[in-house]
Amino acid sequence: MDLGGHFLADNRDDLNKWEFPTVELAADGYLIIFASGKDRGGAGSALHANFQLRNGGEFLALVDPDKTTILDQFDPEIPQLDEDESYGVRASGNLWVLNFFSAPTPNAANGSGKVAEAVEFSVSGQAFTDTLEVALSTRSGSKISFTTDGNRPTLFNSTSYTAPILLTETTILITQITGGPLTQEVFFQVTSELASASSNLPLVIVQNPGAIGTTYDGMLLAIKRPSGDENRTQFNANEPFSLTD
Numbered sequence: 001m002d003l004g005g006h007f008l009a010d011n012r013d014d015l016n017k018w019e020f021p022t023v024e025l026a027a028d029g030y031l032i033i034f035a036s037g038k039d040r041g042g043a044g045s046a047l048h049a050n051f052q053l054r055n056g057g058e059f060l061a062l063v064d065p066d067k068t069t070i071l072d073q074f075d076p077e078i079p080q081l082d083e084d085e086s087y088g089v090r091a092s093g094n095l096w097v098l099n100f101f102s103a104p105t106p107n108a109a110n111g112s113g114k115v116a117e118a119v120e121f122s123v124s125g126q127a128f129t130d131t132l133e134v135a136l137s138t139r140s141g142s143k144i145s146f147t148t149d150g151n152r153p154t155l156f157n158s159t160s161y162t163a164p165i166l167l168t169e170t171t172i173l174i175t176q177i178t179g180g181p182l183t184q185e186v187f188f189q190v191t192s193e194l195a196s197a198s199s200n201l202p203l204v205i206v207q208n209p210g211a212i213g214t215t216y217d218g219m220l221l222a223i224k225r226p227s228g229d230e231n232r233t234q235f236n237a238n239e240p241f242s243l244t245d
Contacts, residue, residue, distance in 0.1 A: 001025045005065035008033065010051045010058055016067040018049040030107045056080045074098075079139045087140070090114065097178045098140050118183045119144055119175035122164070125185035127205075127222070129195045132187055134173065135164040142177040150174065152182060170207055170220070188222045199233045200226060 004022035009015045021042045025031050032047070039050035053060065057080045061073035078087055079100075086104035089096045090111050100115035122135035136144050144161035145153040150172040165173070167187050174184045188205055197203065205222040226233045 001027075003031070006071075007063040007065075007067065008049055008051075009061045009063055010035075010053060012059060012061075015061065015063045015070070017051055021047070023047070032106055053078065076141055079141065085115065086110075092178060095178065098142055100140070117142065117177060117180045119146075119177060119180070121173075121175075121183070121185050123185075125187055127188045127190045127195065127224075128167070129190060129192050132167045133164045134167060134185075134187070136161050136175055138177055138180075140177075142180075144175055144177055146173060146175040148173055152176075172220070186220060186222070188220070197234065200231065201233065202226065203233045 001024065002022060003020040003025055006020045007016045007018060008020070009017040011017060018039065023031070023042075034046060034048045035051060035053045036048045037050060037052045038048040041047035057077045059073070059075065059077045061075075062071045063069065064071055074087075081087055081100070084102070084104065086101045087098070088101065088110045090099050090101075099110070100117055101110055102115050105111075117138055117140060120137050122137075123132070126132075136146065138144060145158035146161055146165070147153050147158050148165075148171050151157055151174070153174060153176050161175070167173075167189075170189045171187050172184065173187065174182060176182050188207070190205065194205075203224045205220075205224075207220045207222075224233050228234075
């Protein structure tokens with residue numbers, strides 16, 4: 001395929017930022033373009049785009065010769081990368097998914113040294129009295145799937161994350177992106193009396209969603225230990241605690 005006339009762009013408002021010279025890309029082949037800002041190169045020599053990419057992350061797109069159609073893109077942006085880390089696509093079954101790689105592979109396929117990307121929670125598992133809002137995010141902005149019933153997210157039982165989640169009851173929040181690890185936090189809804197409790201001993205919450213005496217499946221335990229200057233046990237807002245199930 002002749003890439004001549006196609007474009008690379010690091011700005012959505014300037015999609016014809018850098019034009020490819022006449023250069024052939026073979027089937028299953030690879031091509032390196034340096035984002036050096038030097039704007040040079042041609043057939044048989046190293047290609048340098050006329051822009052640089054910020055270390056903190058930036059938009060990048062491959063654009064059709066019509067200067068309007070985006071053929072592929074990192075959107076919203078290439079995320080911030082650590083030293084000697086790369087970012088790109090890899091095969092996951094029949095899908096192509098975005099991943100971080102600890103071993104960059106110029107002129108070769110991505111696929112080794114994948115850096116597992118975990119979903120990040122805005123707050124850790126904790127006790128709350130009325131409602132609690134939990135936001136989810138990833139370094140790459142990848143699609144997040146989650147469940148609130150303690151089951152692992154799958155294609156059939158999960159919800160796609162689009163906005164902060166408002167919790168109104170005790171919730172086991174399990175999250176994952178495609179190809180990434182499971183991330184779990186448990187949020188216990190407690191009464192105002194328990195929220196204001198103070199003790200010099202550890203406090204344990206036991207919650208069983210089933211009828212008492214019929215099952216232990218799904219039973220949750222929350223353990224809060226003495227801490228702080230007074231070495232007291234309190235269910236303070238936004239203060240995480242140990243969980244088990």
